Amino acid sequence: MISLFAKRVGWSLVTVLLSTILVFTAIQSLPGDAATQILGQNATPEAVATLRSQLGLDEPAISRFFSWLGGAFTGDFGTSLLDGKSVGAEVGRALLNTSLLAAVTILVGITLSVVLGLLAGLFRDKWPDATISTLALVGMSVPEFVVATVLVLLFSIYIPIFPAVVVAGQDASLAELLPSIWLPAAALVCALSAYIIRMMRTSVIDVLDSDFVLTARLKGNSTSRLVFKHILPSAMLPTLNVIAMNIAWLIGGVVVVESIFNYPGIGTLMIRSVQTRDLPTILMITVLSALTYVLCNLLADLAAHLLNPRLRFPRSAK
Amino acid sequence: MSDATIVSVNNLSVSYTSGGLKVDVLKDISLRLERGRTLGLVGESGSGKSTLASTFLGALRSGSFISKGTVEVAGQDVFALPAPALRQLRRNDVALVPQNAGSALTPTMRIMDQIAESLHTPGMDRAAKRARAEELLRLVRLPNPAQALGKYPHQFSGGQQQRIGIAMAVAANPALLVLDEPTTGLDVVTQAAILDVLADLQQTLNMSMVLVSHDLGVIDKMCTDIAVLREGRIVESGATRRVLAQPQHPYTQGLVYSVPRVDVPGIPPSMDTAAIDAGIQSTGEREVYVRTAPSGTPPVLQVRDLSIDYRRRPVPGTGPTVQGVSFDVNASEIVALVGESGSGKSTIANAIAGLQRTEAGTMVLAGGADLARTVSARPKGIRQAVQLIFQNADTSLNPRKTVHAAIARPLQLFGIKKTTVAQSLAEVDLPLGFAQRLPGQLSGGQRQRVGIARAIAAGPSLVLADEIVSALDVSVQSSILRLMDTMSRDKGIGFLFITHDLAVVRAVADRVVVLYLGRVVEEGTVEAIFSETSHPYTRLLLDSVIELGDDHDAKPRNVKDEIPAAPPEFGCPYASRCPLVRDVCRTKAPPAIRVSEGHQIMCHADASELSPSTLAHS
């Protein structure tokens, strides 16, 4: 058991490492580098060459990658090629903002989708199911930038209760950010929930069909006991992985939604860094995204372990 | 309805609609059960037994509805009750033990919580509930009740899960206990133990019971009253002993006559549906077909010292799953491999079929072909010679492929030109028109015939038949047994017939190999095995069989039915349960006692000790 988790953690680290290599090579193979992007089209080759050597870009790619990697292992992610500030501090601040957005999204999104999926399953083929399933289908087929645009139209233009874009910059305080978090969060919740609702609905229906739910019902249990004690734990099990996958996918959605709302988080920073070929920043964001991804999956496994007695108490332990 | 009546069903019809048509599952059922009595519901699969039983709890399969009549339990019209009152009835008055307790226990809840749910006495605190739950588990004789409370369902064996299901059902002291096939799928020893528990419970708790079963022996033992269902109607009912001893309706007669018996050799007659439909009374004779064993035919399979080990590394004190197994199957012969669940029957069959790696020993076909390698590494000729028929014809046939395609496949694969699909169908008595059907359009018995046709079409010399009649109604069992008999004689095929049903063994086998924890404990001709001198384990199996017309009260009660989880490393595998056990049994492998020509028993005891009287299990 322990060794299994150790193995998983090992593989996770390999995943993270591989994704940094992949991103490094990808950025490397894009035309232009930080020097050309900073100086612009009309810069003289001499100026570009000088900046390059200042930024250390004239060293071979391999040695640059390894020196970055060495730093990263000790927690030093280098300085931004753009403004020479510490990448760690800058990404850290953006990460804090994004975490706030993600936390709200995940909390609201998962609760909402589990509850809606459960309702749809329990009221299978009746109106609550029809309504919820249709909404989920819409949520699945409409891309998040459309959802975001519609939300802006509805809630900041027709009924102006939320700001359309975030005016506060990188260093915005919590109080400044909070009012503007709801629209981006809502857009992300839509993207996140659809698949979870569908999965939850299917697994509730499966569980409802099982002998043990029939037996529990014939024991004269109340509906609430039936739902929370007998149905929910078993129905959650297959849903966990879908939840983990969707949270991991959220990373992609965050980039799009943040840039639409100009939200000062990782996504916005990512787009800017790619435009300026700011490799150290991009690489750190890559490490963070990959870590989030593997962490989600690890947590899903851990949760499955807690929910599923078959995993906790293998048969042989009898 | 008087106070003495617990169940009263009045002109009940249950229907569902299919494609706009109303289909009746139950038709005009009326019956009455007095308090303290036990009603048996019997009939073939699909006759409506479970549907009727579940109406006593006010439950119907979704899509079904009551089209006529009422069901009254404890004086209440169950289908007229508002939801809270129905819940009350289910909490206090009737309880169900479902068909398969394994899937009827909630996998994510501890046993304690599942039992506590049924304890409704007001003012009962957690400690009191715990004590009561423990008492209930003791009542159903579950080992280590206190420890069991903290465990989850999957940590128990099938028999133990069934006991837990029963404990859960009787927790609220119900006036009526409904049991749907409570022992189907369990081996004879566990079955006997569980039925004992039920009989005792009924005495102590003064319950009425309804028992659904397709096993007439079980009904005969347990029930005072019986109702025989056919196609949703009650065709005959009354006092169990009288109905089963002198069945009046042709259908009941057919059912009773088609049950194989351990004390009567031979294959019973199959049910003549046409005659029953025409209402023709049977002659009152049970005409069995007695098969004659082939003599002097050469072996088609020789297994020597076979060992199979599932363990990744040796565990001190335990031995490999299968060890030192040797036997032959001769041409034209039907050899039965019997034993409780977990005794390694299927493991051995899978090894012969090449689906399971072996640890040691040899398996050789006629002509010297070696079966050491697994199926993917075996030459075509060997794969053709050894065919396997599975327990569950439902799952072994591809639901989207026609019968024709299923049978044509081995013909193609092995390049057989002589035989056609039509011939194969004819050989298993299926009309040619069946070729275009899908498995879903066949009955269980017909599907099993297709499975046999497919195996036979390959032209094998050895067929491994794993529990092929266990899931079938007795009325179709006989015809499949007859088919096996014909195939063995006409084509010289040797059958290794795996089963836990001793009556079926008596009906069709020529020789028997008795397996316990992966070791052969006795081997001999079918008469020898059913004779007076037996291995203590074989005796336990024979004594646990419950048969129609037995003197059930004279049978041994409350035998120890717990099989150890793993075979011991040394000595006799049966030592932990054996009434004749001595010191040497725990250290030295038992020698073979040759009782007669071709009958040997592996035991340290003296042959004279191996008789029914000395082996009476206390």
Ligand SMILES: Nc1ncnc2c1ncn2[C@@H]1O[C@H](COP(=O)(O)OP(=O)(O)OP(=O)(O)O)[C@@H](O)[C@H]1O
């Ligand atoms: N809602 C329904 N939809 C379709 N078929 C149904 C429905 N309800 C019952 N049936 C059919 O009614 C018949 C009776 O079913 P039931 O489960 O009561 O039989 P049974 O005697 O208990 O059989 P078994 O011995 O296999 O358990 C079966 O053919 C079943 O398929």
Ligand code: SF4
């Ligand atoms: S007497 Fe000994 S060898 Fe014989 S069955 Fe009993 S335990 Fe085994």
Ligand SMILES: [Mg+2]
């Ligand atoms: Mg049934």
